[in-house]
Amino acid sequence: MALDSKIPQGPIADKWTNYKNHIDLVNPANKRNIDVIVVGTGLAGGSAAATLAELGYNVKAFCFQDSPRRAHSIAAQGGINAAKNYQGDGDSTYRLFYDTVKGGDYRSREANVYRLAEVSANIIDQCVAQGVPFAREYGGLLDNRSFGGVLVSRTFYAAGQTGQQLLLGAYSAMNRQIGRGKIKMYNRHEMLDVVKVDGKARGIITRNLITGEIERHSAHAVVLGTGGYGNVFFLSTNAMGSNVTAAWKAHKRGAYFANPCYTQIHPTCIPVSGDHQSKLTLMSESLRNDGRIWVPKHMKDVEAIRNRTLMPKDLAEDDRDYYLERRYPAFGNLVPRDVASRAAKERCDAGFGVNATGEAVFLDFASAIQRYGKEAAHVKGLDENDAALVKKLGQEVIKNKYGNLFQMYEKIVDQDPYNTPMMIYPAVHYTMGGIWVDYNLMTTVPGLYCIGEANFSDHGANRLGASALMQGLADGYFVLPYTIGDYLSDDIRTGTIPTDSKEFEEAENEVKEKLNFFVTNKGKHSVDYFHKKLGKIMWNKVGMARNVKGLTEAISEIKALRTAFWKDVKVPGTNEEYNEELAKAGRVADFLELGELFAKDALNREESCGGHFREDAVELDGEQKGEAKRDDENFAYVSAWEYKGEPSDAVLHKEQLEFKDIELKQRSYK
């Protein structure tokens, strides 16, 4: 099947408006006869479910957590971008569009990104109307801050809990519709398959996680807002339950999986402390507004800090290497995430890591505390030369901005970041790859839509900070509710989709068979045993730096691990009860397939772009020596993989990316 991205004709700034003017609509009375399933209740799924229900569709929403409010969007910290230009610093729709395409290393689809930038301002209006308590200035207007990879302040925030506040906003919109009976909410339900009838997505099979009951649910369209697959690495900043299963089942039913190798390794996470580690914790990128990243210049100081004979705060300024400021003077500590992560790895690989494992760099707030403290003393008419006073006032400002993050850090690491620099290291955080969708956000399966992190479309090979929340809400509130209507307008006379068809029965039987296998296999090792092994392969060979040898090894190692898993996995208990090991087994089975496709995709892409860094594709000389080298001639395309059984048999389809409004350039942050 040839990929048709269905990008509307016309100038980029008019595409979305023209599109909306010409699509088919469903009249309000007919919407009552149409059912839509939404899987996932994060920012994308939650906002979509609420909006579709408001429009009049009958929505069934599903989440595996005990409440829609727990979806992992809640953990997003730093903020949400919007081209409001409230700061008057030159921002515009075009600039947000440009920054996002450039930040994504020219591997995203222009038309989708422009639309995202276009609707971004509406998101802020919408959220404020819903009572989302964004940070404000003393004049009562909204405050902004700056994020990596841009030169304007366009990020709206609510302390370090922006994702929480936005998700609770979407949750409240859902609650209103649940109360009206327009959304039927299924908590603690996991989607285990998509059901296709006559080639169209017409329902899903779910497992009730409390009773183990396998259920059939039908609808005229199915929307997946099921998040990213970072947990293929075992350790990531994702929630423990975040998984690829819904997306992977869709893939197996015909949805192409795009750019699986585009993974964001976030530069500022709390380093790994030991083998017991179950997950990693992010320290928001917003901290790079005020924190300066450094390691010691000299090896002797590195050793002294590791031995704790030297306190980091006592090391003289001249003996510190603020390597981001040194290498990238224009953007300094606010370079994009992929660049900052690789720079940290480069220093640590060279032996300058500052903790016992050698995998940590400092994020230091001492200069910001000084700067803010002096300013506060000046404003209050106090002595700007009183060091203790300045420090105290400065710490108060920092606490006001980042208090919850500093508290999180202190609880985990047992050190006080107000008085000693934080230690941070990159960790898997977000996946730009995902289910391929066209301009309508429809997958290659008719009637199956994919929104938010679960799809691939907007962030190219690297996502800029504060853009995930923007995309999730844009898709759910403002894009999908239009595009899905165009498809559903053909279904006004279809009537309820029956669940007693052979398609539903077959899908249900397949699901049951697999669950039965797990509880009767009685193998030797737990699910986590295999998941951790997979994570190690992924991190070591498909992580921040990739090469042909490592990727080839990874592919065969993952394959072998998958064989071992199906032979030796052990799941206690039964299917007919709450059984977390059973739920995990199904998820890890899918990660073991995705992981191989991921490595295969990375092997195919013989260029470095964004989060995908190939050691054999770097600039060899000039000002950019050692930086990532993109290959636009051969790789300016989206890799969309078609399922054919084993991951090794997956067939590559290419969507050629056209850049009509932005000139393809080397991404420089120097």
Place this chain on the structure above:
Amino acid sequence: MNMNLTLKIWRQKNASDKGSMVDYKVSDISPDMSFLEMLDVLNEQLVNKDEEPIAFDHDCREGICGMCSLYINGEAHGPDRGITTCQLHMRMFKDGDTITIEPFRATAFPVIKDLIVDRTSFDRIQHAGGFISVNTSGNTIDANTIPINKHDADTAFDSATCIGCGACVASCKNSSAMLFVGAKVSQFALLPQGQVEATDRVLNMVKQMDEEGFGNCTNTGACEVECPKGISLENIARMNREYLKASLKG
């Protein structure tokens, strides 16, 4: 130094099972582990011995999703302050300790299995009024046309940081949900956008809260002490004022 610990854990097969405390031993526990990672270690041991692992709710493991619970040594979210169970670290305990682990207990939070309880009563309270009735069409007014006093905005934010974990209910001798409901009522009461529906909101949410079987508030303040997000008792006072105001309006 790594620790050896005795755990007394509530085991209950399902909602209709009676349940009982069962003793377990774990050894070589690092002080840098989180409490839930310690339970992971125990569960791995149990799976390897073909026993059923302990069921407990958890997801984000960074203190924000509100999914984890646990009543540890008689306190919701354990002995530390201002954190959830997933942020509790084993450095709070010492070698040889015995740790008691129970589910959050309240009539309105029935046990599902072991340490997992059903908190959908919280959701139903939110369905009754925890929202502003504005459509998500995006056709609203520009966000900056509603200036909001910074102090009010910050106070509304503080109320809005509630994660809905239920520690307040579990800590209250009356199993009252007043702190949880008060936080949502306060968030909207403090913002101009919330004024239009203020009367209905507080009456409907309180009615649902009562129907769910949560108890009354007798101002002991235990909820505020155990709240991982530091939601203050002022929220309850503000809700009471809102409720009185709404009742007088009829």
